[in-house]
Amino acid sequence: MLKEFQDHLESRLSFLKNRRLLIAISGGIDSVVLTHLCYKYDLNIALAHCNFNLRGKDSDADEDFVLQLAEDLDLEVFIESFDTEGYAEEHKRSIQMAARELRYNWFTELSEQLKFDYVLTAHHTDDNLETFLINFTRGTGLEGLTGIPEVNDIFVRPLLPFSNEQIADYAKVNQIRWRDDSSNKSTKYLRNKLRHDVIPILKEINPSLLQSFQNTLSNLNDTSCIVDGAIESFRKETIDSVTNQDIKYKVEAFKKLKAPKAYLYEVFKEYGFTQWDDILNLLTAQPGKYVASLTHRLIKDRDVLILTSINNDEAVEESITVLDTNSTLKIPCGFLEFSEVDMVSHEHDEHCIYIDKGLLHSPLTIRQKKQGDAFSPLGMKGKKKKLSKFFKDEKFSLVDKENTWLFCSDDNIVWVIGKRADDRFKVTDKTKHILKIELIQ
The missing domain is CATH 3.40.50.620 (HUPs)
Structure with a gap:
């Protein structure tokens, strides 16, 4: 030996x-x-x-x-x-x-x-044979038989x-x-x-059981290599977008398959999911439905499945108090840079706004959405809009909503950060102090 x-x-x-x-x-x-x-x-x-x-x-x-x-x-x-x-x-x-x-x-x-x-x-x-039989008796995919x-x-x-x-x-x-x-x-x-x-x-x-078993393992591993190659190719084709927060997969790509459940299993098995019938049902479910494992969620959102991790280690603050409007503040979605300027140098965009500092009232906070929130989107001349309706119109996914933060003055929304400023706080001819707020990600 x-x-x-x-x-x-x-x-x-x-x-x-x-x-x-x-x-x-x-x-x-x-x-x-x-x-x-x-x-x-x-x-x-x-x-x-x-x-x-x-x-x-x-x-x-x-x-x-x-x-x-x-x-x-x-x-x-x-x-x-x-x-x-x-x-x-x-x-x-x-x-x-x-x-x-x-x-x-x-x-x-x-x-x-x-x-x-x-x-x-x-x-x-x-030992290998015992492991094979254990997985076989409990039920497994191809990887459990290799x-x-x-x-x-x-x-x-x-x-x-x-x-x-x-x-x-x-x-x-x-x-x-x-x-x-x-x-x-x-x-x-x-x-x-x-x-x-x-x-x-x-x-x-079968006196030659172990040799037969080794041959079977060799064949299964060869098959596994073919499957892995096909799945990797499919994965690349079906991914719609990738961000730091999530990965989006095209629902239609799965629907076109003869065995969508098998592909769903191969694509998402490493994320700890076990409810494969429920995941299959997500393909035809209403937006917002999701299936969770201990570490991840798979969410249906219109024509995509959104894969996002569940962070169990860090507790998200309910609100962050803004103590200084002449500095940089770290928030969950990046950094907010505050500075007082003499003039508006360019139009508002998603990552930079100008507001009338004199209209702000304490406390100034950064928080997430709550029931009943409403604001006046810039350009709507004071007309109120429920935040939930704004999210719907903007086609926010569940993940988008959960990762949206609000800059508030005395609990009134000043800015849906990274999305839309409130018309009530805009700079006018009467403004004496202009506050520029920029989101840096």
Whole structure:
């Protein structure tokens, strides 16, 4: 196996040479064999072990074993102890999911802080088959049937082409010691149930199951490449516009397809959506309807679907008080630059207005729309117009409305910022002090 492993690294993973590598090691047979193979191949490796504190003395014994292995091979080792059950309860995760998040977060943090180039994990062909079957039984798209990626950002799986049997034979021939995890024998976990109850039957039906599976994965990955190319081409054709706030997609482009739901899935799957029937219904829904994931919204607006992110990290201020009309003020949609000038140098536009400073009354605020808002659009000579009607006439999308800010004097709208000034505050022959306000984005 050593020769096959070396050949595999030479042909597929040669970039690992002369790089700082961190091996995720549990103490089990797979990660221990991976450590020995990399050590014999003279790769620059260190070890990282997670103690999840789930198996009492056995967890501590695993840690001691890894420490001893590191000493025997003269390797640097990092150990982290986790309160896995506490994390699972706090974040409402299963124990397995909690352990996964904790270890991958730690590996990533460790690699960033100590400048490791890659993290190696010991996933092999049998693991790949189990993952395939798990995704298959739960329901998935094509990407869920293409297996564990050999390289995924900083994570590399050098043992993916090798079976559990090959790894066990190598450990036996080379008299390699490892730790058995008793939890791997419990069939209360789906992965273990497949490993102990289902896969042996499949191997009995087809003794060459793993080879057949590898061939199937190869075919599926080839198909996936074709699909990815077609989707990327379609994505470029169907995008209507891209801004810092959103991406707009042409509804008609999806409607023309024979399988619009499949295309919707491929285009928007990376944004966390799960309600694909609801997203399909957006194509014929009324403007303003939307479907949300934890991180994004997909909004129907006339002839486009608008994709916009949900910012859960920053709380938007309800209002901003303008304390100085001779300075620059940062607001959510850019900067407002205030300056007193002697004359109006050009006509109003969307980003620059001139107003009669003497008509302003405190408090001066920057706020978003509220129920019942109305103003007198410049040029309408004092005629009032509801802000909601203005939005409708201007064909504002839901996102446009949410990102529109108002400059107000004593709660009266002076400027729909970046859109329209109010006629009541315009400069006239009686104006003594002219205030210029410019939006800089």
